[in-house]
Amino acid sequence: MYDHKSIEQKWQKLWAERRSYEVVEEDEIPRKNRRYVLDMFPYPSAAGLHVGHPEGYTATDIYSRYLRMRGYHVLHPMGWDSFGLPAENYAIKEGVHPRESTWKNIETFRRQIQDIGFSYDWSREINTASPEYYRWTQWFFLFFYKRNLAYRKKAPVNWCVSCQTVLAREQVVQGRCERCKSEVIQKELEQWFFKITEYADRLLQGLDTIDWPESIKLMQRNWIGKSEGVNITYTIDGTDKTVTVFTTRPDTNFGATFITVAPDSSFVKECFTLFPEQANVAKYVESALRKTELERMAEGRVKTGVFTGWYAINQLNGKRMPVYISDFVFSTVGTGAVVGVPGHDLRDFEFAQTLNLEIIRVVVGEDGDISSITRAEQVQEEKGVMINSGFLDGLEINRAKDQITKYIEENGWGKRVTNYKLRDWLISRQRYWGAPIPIIYCDSCGEAPVPEESLPVLLPDDVDFLPTGESPLVRSKSFHKVLCPKCGRASRRESDTLDTFVCSSWYLYRYTDPKNTSEFASKKKMAYWLPVDLYVGGAEHAVMHLLYARFFCKALYDAKYITFDEPFTKLINQGLIIGEDGQKMSKSRGNVINPDDVVSEYGADCLRMYEMFMGPFEDAKPWSTQGINGIRRFLEKVYILFPKSNHESFHGQISKFQRLEQLLHKTIKKVTEDIESFKFNTAISQMMIFINEFQKQKDDLDTVHYKLFTTNFLLLLAPFAPHIAEELWSRTGHTASIFKTNWPLYKEEFIKDETITVVVQINGKARGEVNIARDADQSFVLSEARSNERVAKFLAGKEVKREVYVKGKIVNFVVA
RNA sequence: GCCAGAGUGGUGAAAUCGGCAAACACGCACGACUCAAAAUCGUGUGCCUUACGGCUUGCGGGUUCAAUUCCCGCCUCUGGCACCA
Numbered sequence: 002m003y004d005h006k007s008i009e010q011k012w013q014k015l016w017a018e019r020r021s022y023e024v025v026e027e028d029e030i031p032r033k034n035r036r037y038v039l040d041m042f043p044y045p046s047a048a049g050l051h052v053g054h055p056e057g058y059t060a061t062d063i064y065s066r067y068l069r070m071r072g073y074h075v076l077h078p079m080g081w082d083s084f085g086l087p088a089e090n091y092a093i094k095e096g097v098h099p100r101e102s103t104w105k106n107i108e109t110f111r112r113q114i115q116d117i118g119f120s121y122d123w124s125r126e127i128n129t130a131s132p133e134y135y136r137w138t139q140w141f142f143l144f145f146y147k148r149n150l151a152y153r154k155k156a157p158v159n160w161c162v163s164c165q166t167v168l169a170r171e172q173v174v175q176g177r178c179e180r181c182k183s184e185v186i187q188k189e190l191e192q193w194f195f196k197i198t199e200y201a202d203r204l205l206q207g208l209d210t211i212d213w214p215e216s217i218k219l220m221q222r223n224w225i226g227k228s229e230g231v232n233i234t235y236t237i238d239g240t241d242k243t244v245t246v247f248t249t250r251p252d253t254n255f256g257a258t259f260i261t262v263a264p265d266s267s268f269v270k271e272c273f274t275l276f277p278e279q280a281n282v283a284k285y286v287e288s289a290l291r292k293t294e295l296e297r298m299a300e301g302r303v304k305t306g307v308f309t310g311w312y313a314i315n316q317l318n319g320k321r322m323p324v325y326i327s328d329f330v331f332s333t334v335g336t337g338a339v340v341g342v343p344g345h346d347l348r349d350f351e352f353a354q355t356l357n358l359e360i361i362r363v364v365v366g367e368d369g370d371i372s373s374i375t376r377a378e379q380v381q382e383e384k385g386v387m388i389n390s391g392f393l394d395g396l397e398i399n400r401a402k403d404q405i406t407k408y409i410e411e412n413g414w415g416k417r418v419t420n421y422k423l424r425d426w427l428i429s430r431q432r433y434w435g436a437p438i439p440i441i442y443c444d445s446c447g448e449a450p451v452p453e454e455s456l457p458v459l460l461p462d463d464v465d466f467l468p469t470g471e472s473p474l475v476r477s478k479s480f481h482k483v484l485c486p487k488c489g490r491a492s493r494r495e496s497d498t499l500d501t502f503v504c505s506s507w508y509l510y511r512y513t514d515p516k517n518t519s520e521f522a523s524k525k526k527m528a529y530w531l532p533v534d535l536y537v538g539g540a541e542h543a544v545m546h547l548l549y550a551r552f553f554c555k556a557l558y559d560a561k562y563i564t565f566d567e568p569f570t571k572l573i574n575q576g577l578i579i580g581e582d583g584q585k586m587s588k589s590r591g592n593v594i595n596p597d598d599v600v601s602e603y604g605a606d607c608l609r610m611y612e613m614f615m616g617p618f619e620d621a622k623p624w625s626t627q628g629i630n631g632i633r634r635f636l637e638k639v640y641i642l643f644p645k646s647n648h649e650s651f652h653g654q655i656s657k658f659q660r661l662e663q664l665l666h667k668t669i670k671k672v673t674e675d676i677e678s679f680k681f682n683t684a685i686s687q688m689m690i691f692i693n694e695f696q697k698q699k700d701d702l703d704t705v706h707y708k709l710f711t712t713n714f715l716l717l718l719a720p721f722a723p724h725i726a727e728e729l730w731s732r733t734g735h736t737a738s739i740f741k742t743n744w745p746l747y748k749e750e751f752i753k754d755e756t757i758t759v760v761v762q763i764n765g766k767a768r769g770e771v772n773i774a775r776d777a778d779q780s781f782v783l784s785e786a787r788s789n790e791r792v793a794k795f796l797a798g799k800e801v802k803r804e805v806y807v808k809g810k811i812v813n814f815v816v817a
Numbered sequence: 818g819c820c821a822g823a824g825u826g827g828u829g830a831a832a833u834c835g836g837c838a839a840a841c842a843c844g845c846a847c848g849a850c851u852c853a854a855a856a857u858c859g860u861g862u863g864c865c866u867u868a869c870g871g872c873u874u875g876c877g878g879g880u881u882c883a884a885u886u887c888c889c890g891c892c893u894c895u896g897g898c899a900c901c902a
Contacts, residue, residue: 002856175899216821220897223820228901248902261902298900329900339902347818348900422901540896614842616830620823621895628829631842683831686841693841760837765883767837805882811836813882
């Protein structure tokens with residue numbers, strides 16, 4: 002039994018004393034030899050570390066330690082994303098100040114993380130809730146404000162009834178709060194926004210330049226939701242008014258039979274008093290406006306609408322199209338008005354059905370159907386050939402789209418436009434535990450930014466946190482003792498705080514220069530370390546955090562603070578670790594594994610290796626308390642196989658361990674390649690294969706070879722199980738840390754086999770195998786194959802119709 | 818509904834520019850050591866079959882000398898989006 006506790010404590014203490022993992026920008030180390038390996042920093046919850054945390058941290062730690070052994074200068078920091086609602090809610094429940102509980106949680110997290118032996122540079126630790134940090138978060142707000150990328154407006158916003166605050170669009174999941182799953186309603190409020198939409202196209206373009214999982218890129222693309230179409234303007238018959246619709250399907254415009262506008266659209270507001278059907282319209286609009294956007298979007302609602310009394314003229318064919326108002330059309334999408342083509346759009350079809358509107362077929366059905374469209378199944382949306390469409394007849398829809406778009410533009414009836422689903426980022430929160438928004442309101446001067454030199458705007462302590470729907474800061478007495486920076490008169494501060502995603506959008510820069518008091522980070526240090534070479538974390542941040550951080554990066558690039566505009570060159574998502582029962586780990590299910598218990602019982606090295614051995618890094622994997630025993634046995638075996646003192650003699654014949662030497666080189670190759678591609682599970686399997694073989698042969702080895710094998714193996718093991726590797730390394734007479742030693746290199750000539758095994762198949766079924774020289778010619782291999790005893794038995798009395806030989810791999814005889 | 822990703826032994830999984838399916842590990846069984854147990858070591862372990870052999874990568878087709886891998890259709894699960902015009 003190896004004593005993991007004393008070994009692990011010993012080395013963790015030594016690494017800390019020697020400050021082994023602290024790095025600085027060194028002029029003599031060129032930029033190409035530096036790497037920045039980053040974990041998504043944790044939210045220090047009261048529950049403490051979860052086994053999911055060390056999964057990602059172990060992977061980046063293995064990778065960082067490996068890179069150092071390959072001679073790289075590695076920045077690998079850790080910090081705390083410590084502002085946010087859960088801390089505040091916890092504080093309310095427990096009757097403590099969120100600062101107190103958060104600081105305590107950080108202590109726990111730090112201790113737990115340090116117990117696992119990660120090679121973080123702790124001198125760079127950051128905490129987003131500390132004034133030294135949030136001072137710069139506030140600076141970023143001013144940065145956006147000055148660049149005209151932050152603005153305040155009154156808008157319908159999403160409001161969580163339980164958290165009692167507004168949420169970003171990204172934080173509303175299926176009409177519910179992403180955090181607490183409570184109902185989200187809509188409110189009209191004056192709020193601060195970041196103009197992320199200005200970067201929509203660049204956020205889309207940039208995805209093509211980065212090495213991220215395709216699934217994440219796709220999610221971001223969908224979220225940005227670029228759609229290219231045409232804004233077509235129709236005149237209203239008998240008036241001087243026009244209505245402009247946005248459509249991505251101008252090709253079906255010969256099939257247009259009505260126009261629908263959103264009840265809250267500018268068109269309705271402008272023309273309200275002019276509609277001939279005034280009374281009906283007023284009634285419908287009033288009831289529609291009482292519903293929230295979320296209610297209007299509720300699934301399965303029967304579409305309703307009201308006729309305005311107006312007709313729009315379709316210039317293409319002179320058709321008079323009735324203009325309706327309906328709440329299935331949203332003012333926030335496109336122009337807030339759509340042209341109804343009920344034959345080829347399911348929503349338009351449903352609307353036409355309930356209101357008994359005309360339906361015209363303009364695309365031939367997939368099965369050649371050209372009958373009139375009366376059933377939803379006949380509504381063909383995405384492919385086909387045009388019909389009943391004048392000059393477009395016979396064209397495939399995409400060609401028709403090109404032609405008619407040109408035609409519409411040439412006639413001045415409309416023009417090409419691009420729309421995005423992405424909305425501006427709502428950053429105000431009506432809660433306490435966040436960075437105050439650095440704005441001052443003066444009765445005479447209006448809104449003014451807090452001067453940079455007055456930052457930070459400190460969070461006051463004379464506050465009652467109980468959520469009332471109003472920011473707790475509103476009722477602080479000390480907080481609002483402020484003078485207008487313009488006229489000097491007594492003013493009030495903005496009392497909302499910033500969304501915590503603002504804090505986490507720029508932390509990667511701060512790590513390069515965490516103590517800087519005059520800038521968020523110096524340009525020189527950012528230029529040296531950034532961008533982040535490898536970023537690892539959970540896929541739950543696919544859209545929000547990762548999109549916001551990319552937006553910040555592009556804004557900084559435009560302001561010439563940095564020379565790159567994508568913050569994370571490579572991204573890898575870790576898979577979820579689920580409970581032994583196959584369910585997601587949660588307190589209520591009682592299936593939570595506490596890493597502290599695992600470290601205490603099995604050791605940090607064992608926890609690290611087990612988490613890596615469980616399965617592919619990016620897949621979800623269930624925890625197995627029995628499975629971890631296998632890793633413990635492996636470490637135990639390694640510990641016993643290595644001599645405690647460095648002088649023991651061995652006797653043996655060279656020929657006996659040639660195969661072991663070959664296996665060593667294969668192992669070096671496999672482990673090296675697997676670390677680089679984050680396939681830690683198979684790297685560990687390979688190490689086990691080596692150790693199993695080594696165990697069988699070790700008594701026959703001479704001292705020189707014994708040392709060769711153990712030394713090289715320990716180097717491979719070191720990034721995975723750093724404590725035991727350091728310990729055994731020091732016991733074999735080394736005084737320097739194993740991590741100061743170069744990573745072993747394999748030699749291709751040791752790996753190549755002189756003789757190879759070729760499988761012999763008959764009709765595709767393996768029936769035997771032959772050993773041949775690597776470069777044996779085909780006729781020789783075939784004759785060897787035929788003379789194989791078992792093969793010959795199967796071939797006896799049968800006619801071989803065909804012989805296949807794939808060099809060095811396989812022989813296949815095809816028989817009748 | 819739409820878009821991704823995944824389905825392989827009792828379990829976690831391995832092998833996919835087509836070439837011996839199940840490496841490595843867990844578990845289980847038997848054996849050694851032990852008074853005994855644990856630990857450790859050894860042997861075995863996809864399914865059917867006494868054996869010869871046959872069958873097997875969610876289901877059904879196809880291409881190929883050869884398919885877990887490629888193509889077509891379906892089923893299930895996970896994640897994301899959801900009246901975006």
